[in-house]
Amino acid sequence: MKIYLVGGAVRDQLLGIADEKTEKDWVVVDSSPDEMLDLGYRQVGQSFPVFLHPGTQEEYALARVERKISKGYKGFEFDTSKIVTLEQDLSRRDLTINAIAQTKDGDLVDPFNGQEDLDNGLLRHVSDAFSEDPVRVLRVARFAARFKKFGFKVAHATHQLMKQMVSSGEVDALTPERVFKELEKSLSYETPSAFFKVLLACGAYDRVFAALKSRDKQSHENPFEILDNLATDAMHIKFAIWLKDEKTEAITELCNNIKCPKKYKQLAKLAHKTYQFATSFDNQSSNEVFNFFTKTDALRRQDRFSELLATFELLGIDVSRIIELRGLLNMIDISQLNKENIGAEIQIEKQRVIESFLNAT
Incomplete structure (x- = not known):
């Protein structure tokens, strides 16, 4: 049995960007499923033998060759029954920079000149x-x-x-x-x-x-x-910025097609619908401002609204006045309103606060 570190861990090490979070993948040559199981490894792969190390839980895959049998990335048949060399295993990988192996002594095996491509x-x-x-x-x-x-x-x-x-x-x-x-x-x-x-x-x-x-x-x-x-690590915010100029129907269709999480879809659609409004916030009427806070559910979904404002800021929009007005709306004291028709009273008070805010500037 010979074990080699392969793929991204080797590549990133050579690029000088490897860290403790870098996943390590290992390939095993001159072994068999029975031997791996006897050594305490736990098999997790069904279509081809992949095993978890009994101590580190890192993945160890038997060297294998594959044959295309149908369309798609699942359309492969794997064979580990024959003796497969390390070079044969590396030859099935996607890019040369991912087809470099390393021995336990640190020696590199690079049959497809991946190091040269890294340099270039x-x-x-x-x-x-x-x-x-x-x-x-x-x-x-x-x-x-x-x-x-x-x-x-x-x-x-x-x-x-x-x-x-x-x-x-x-x-x-x-x-x-x-x-x-x-x-x-x-x-x-x-x-x-x-x-x-x-x-x-x-x-x-x-x-x-x-x-x-x-x-x-x-x-x-x-x-x-x-x-x-961009000054954010939030992928769904970047997603919304990517789609801000698309049509609402297109955003909905895309999100359904790629089955993205709900927060991606919601923020992308909100950003698209309200981006132009936010660019000229000071020129909007009180009714338009009221509708903006209503449609974005700004007071109840405050985390999502904050993400929307963060999206606007990354697009170069000054949101300070929107934040100021949201603060005033949050300060409405419901206990002081007429309880007989509280819902309507809240709406009237919100409109009063918005009109007062806009007229004061």
């Missing part, structure tokens, strides 16, 4: 088998976002292969859950614009996010740079 900032596919898994289109785009700060680019041959995967319909087999997972990870990075730009360049953007308006993939501009280096 290239995202290059290992083999033509790349085209058999549509998730790899999303992964390349995500790595472009994660490593944009290092100057990484997609290799020309890989870009061409991704375009072929789009034209062949392979990307249409992507599942909603996987699309959202890769999208959310990309939004967690400092420069998510590269994720969308790469998908746009290869033609996948209009297929994966079909509900949204088409973008000019020939343009050398990056229309998504507004998402870069």
Whole structure:
């Protein structure tokens, strides 16, 4: 039995960005399921043998080869019954920078020149088998976002292969859950614009996010740079900023298509509907301001309203007066109102506070 550290942990170590949170994946050569079980490992993989270490609970996978049998990222048949070499196992990986292994002594095994591509900032596919898994289109785009700060680019041959995967319909087999997972990870990075730009360049953007308006993939501009280096780690806020100029129906359709969490959908729709209002808050009538606070449920859903205001601030809008007025509305003393028709009385008092606030400025 030989055990190697593989994939992202090795890559990130070579880039100097590895930390304790970096997941470690291991590949085991010259072993078998029976031997792994005898050593105390617990099997968790059904389609192919993956085992959890009895101590660390890290994943150890037997070296394997795979064969494409149907469309999509689940359309593979795995074989571990034969003796599979480390190089054969690495050859099935997506990018050369993810196909570097490390021995327990720290020696690197790099049959596909991943270190050279790391040095040159290239995202290059290992083999033509790349085209058999549509998730790899999303992964390349995500790595472009994660490593944009290092100057990484997609290799020309890989870009061409991704375009072929789009034209062949392979990307249409992507599942909603996987699309959202890769999208959310990309939004967690400092420069998510590269994720969308790469998908746009290869033609996948209009297929994966079909509900949204088409973008000019020939343009050398990056229309998504507004998402870069935002002063927030909240992915759903970045999501709302991405979609602020889309139609309400398109946002609803997209969110349903990729099965995103409710908070993503709600904030994106609210931001879209109220963004233009917020840009000219001081010019709004008292009725329009009243409707804004009502539609956003600002006083009852205060956490969500704060996220909406944070979205506006990241878009360069001064929300100080909106915050000031919300504070005044929160201070309304219900105990002093007529109890006979309390609901109507509260609405009248809110309108009085809003009119007084607007007239005072």
